[in-house]
Amino acid sequence: MNIFDLHTVRIDFWECLNYLPVTIKLAIEAELLSLLVGLIIAVIQMKKVKVLNKLCVVYNSFMRGTPILIQLYVTYYGIPIALKYINYYYGTNYEINGIDKVFFAILALGLNTASFNSVTIRASLESVDRGQIEAAKSVGMTDLQALFRITIPEALEVAIPTLGNSFIGLIKGTSLAFTCAVVEVTAQAKIIAGRNYRYFESYVAISIIYWATTLILELILFLIKKKIHIPDVVSGKEKRVAA
Amino acid sequence: MIKIEGLSKSFKDNVVLEDVSFEIEKGDVVALIGPSGTGKSTLLRCINQLERPEKGTITFDDVEFSLSSLKKTKDRLNLVRRTAMVFQQFNLFSRKTALENVTEALIHVKKIEKKEAEKIAREKLDKVGMGDRLYHYPKHLSGGQQQRVAIARALALNPELLMMDEPTSALDPELVYEVLDTIRLIAKEGNTLLLASHEMDFVKKVATKVIFLEKGHIVEMGTAEQIFEAPQNYRTKEFLAKNNMLVGAEYSI
Ligand SMILES: Nc1ncnc2c1ncn2[C@@H]1O[C@H](COP(=O)(O)OP(=O)(O)OP(=O)(O)O)[C@@H](O)[C@H]1O
Numbered sequence: 001m002n003i004f005d006l007h008t009v010r011i012d013f014w015e016c017l018n019y020l021p022v023t024i025k026l027a028i029e030a031e032l033l034s035l036l037v038g039l040i041i042a043v044i045q046m047k048k049v050k051v052l053n054k055l056c057v058v059y060n061s062f063m064r065g066t067p068i069l070i071q072l073y074v075t076y077y078g079i080p081i082a083l084k085y086i087n088y089y090y091g092t093n094y095e096i097n098g099i100d101k102v103f104f105a106i107l108a109l110g111l112n113t114a115s116f117n118s119v120t121i122r123a124s125l126e127s128v129d130r131g132q133i134e135a136a137k138s139v140g141m142t143d144l145q146a147l148f149r150i151t152i153p154e155a156l157e158v159a160i161p162t163l164g165n166s167f168i169g170l171i172k173g174t175s176l177a178f179t180c181a182v183v184e185v186t187a188q189a190k191i192i193a194g195r196n197y198r199y200f201e202s203y204v205a206i207s208i209i210y211w212a213t214t215l216i217l218e219l220i221l222f223l224i225k226k227k228i229h230i231p232d233v234v235s236g237k238e239k240r241v242a243a
Numbered sequence: 244m245i246k247i248e249g250l251s252k253s254f255k256d257n258v259v260l261e262d263v264s265f266e267i268e269k270g271d272v273v274a275l276i277g278p279s280g281t282g283k284s285t286l287l288r289c290i291n292q293l294e295r296p297e298k299g300t301i302t303f304d305d306v307e308f309s310l311s312s313l314k315k316t317k318d319r320l321n322l323v324r325r326t327a328m329v330f331q332q333f334n335l336f337s338r339k340t341a342l343e344n345v346t347e348a349l350i351h352v353k354k355i356e357k358k359e360a361e362k363i364a365r366e367k368l369d370k371v372g373m374g375d376r377l378y379h380y381p382k383h384l385s386g387g388q389q390q391r392v393a394i395a396r397a398l399a400l401n402p403e404l405l406m407m408d409e410p411t412s413a414l415d416p417e418l419v420y421e422v423l424d425t426i427r428l429i430a431k432e433g434n435t436l437l438l439a440s441h442e443m444d445f446v447k448k449v450a451t452k453v454i455f456l457e458k459g460h461i462v463e464m465g466t467a468e469q470i471f472e473a474p475q476n477y478r479t480k481e482f483l484a485k486n487n488m489l490v491g492a493e494y495s496i
């Protein structure tokens with residue numbers, strides 16, 4: 001028996017790679033939830049909406065003050081209990097088994113990331129020059145047009161690097177989704193290792209998967225940043241026009 | 244004719260404008276002058292609905308708008324879209340080129356087709372002397388050039404009233420003239436302008452009507468000649484004297 005079996009690593013790698021789409025789908029769905037909730041929290045805090053504003057402070061403090069692993073467990077065990085209570089008190093008949101396990105993971109990861117993203121979103125919205133928003137209104141745009149055509153694009157340049165990093169963090173965070181009985185890359189590695197007792201090999205295999213995924217994401221992030229950055233030199237078009 | 248009537252605006256208990264009324268004829272160049280903090284910017288911003296006054300109306304020919312209670316978005320947009328504004332700090336859209344700054348509202352507010360919008364934009368940018376900077380982003384332009392693009396942006400909307408809030412006071416001295424020349428040009432072309440300015444020599448030469456505003460009240464208004472050559476109110480005289488405009492000396496710009 002080999003001490004370290006490269007062959008097993010290779011087999012595990014390909015087998016776990018099949019679950020990368022699960023991981024990525026989970027991360028994307030959690031990210032979308034976190035952006036939506038993060039935006040809502042950011043707006044509540046910027047507009048200083050009375051009671052809700054306080055609630056957001058407590059929410060953020062809880063999300064930062066507890067480990068994500070525990071938040072996943074709380075969601076996984078808490079929601080069924082909450083449902084039971086609801087069924088009991090309101091005479092409803094919600095079926096806990098009818099809920100896809102992935103839903104718990106998306107909820108826990110999304111709500112956790114939302115707390116961090118809300119700070120990024122708020123800071124980026126607040127960084128937008130008021131003058132441009134006033135100019136947008138003065139040329140007759142509706143509030144929504146001004147928001148989507150001027151404010152958000154402007155805020156995105158500030159927010160994208162941080163949001164991108166938080167998404168990469170989320171990809172890694174999905175490795176905890178096994179707590180919600182979701183089979184993604186890490187859970188599959190555990191399953192394989194449980195079969196052949198080659199724990200080290202399977203974890204080496206998925207380390208490579210996560211690392212490569214992160215590298216690719218970082219590249220994409222770099223390209224996005226480059227795309228949204230206003231060029232430092234004047235467009236070549238100008239010279240053609242002048243000529 | 245444009246009529247502004249009974250405009251009053253306070254910030255908390257700081258009364259900034261009190262019952263301000265005046266008229267602007269088509270093609271008029273109306274200049275608002277007065278000490279700092281007197282409410283000139285606030286007046287323009289109320290007309291443009293960037294501030295909400297407590298009272299006041301504006302009438303374009305025979306269409307009257309309340310400045311204080313345009314509840315329906317549609318009515319507010321209808322008013323705002325009759326006007327255009329040039330800001331002290333230019334306020335160009337930083338993520339858009341000079342050309343896009345001008346076409347933005349033409350395409351998305353006036354719903355003009357892109358080709359046609361670009362044609363109009365080029366024409367206006369040419370007029371302000373920026374025809375060779377179409378693809379420059381604001382960060383690649385000097386302050387004076389940015390302000391001229393902002394003027395083109397406002398002009399392209401073909402507003403019934405074009406407002407300018409101290410369009411040259413954020414500029415380095417050597418860049419002031421190119422912008423003043425541009426304003427003079429569009430004034431000559433019959434645009435109706437309402438302009439807050441500290442550039443007294445310029446006001447004297449270009450304005451058809453001058454309003455001296457102090458502490459939220461119109462102290463005196465009249466033709467440029469009346470105000471500069473024969474001011475009636477002693478406060479007007481004092482202000483002009485402070486600005487070296489009472490000595491009757493000719494200034495060239
Ligand atoms: N958003 C605001 N909140 C509270 N007070 C304001 C606000 N905007 C303006 N003011 C006050 O209103 C008064 C008039 O200001 P405004 O900017 O209209 O004066 P101005 O005549 O344009 O002055 P300047 O010549 O310095 O530009 C000032 O006392 C100012 O402090």
Ligand SMILES: [Mg+2]
Binds near residue numbers: 439
């Ligand atoms: Mg002002």
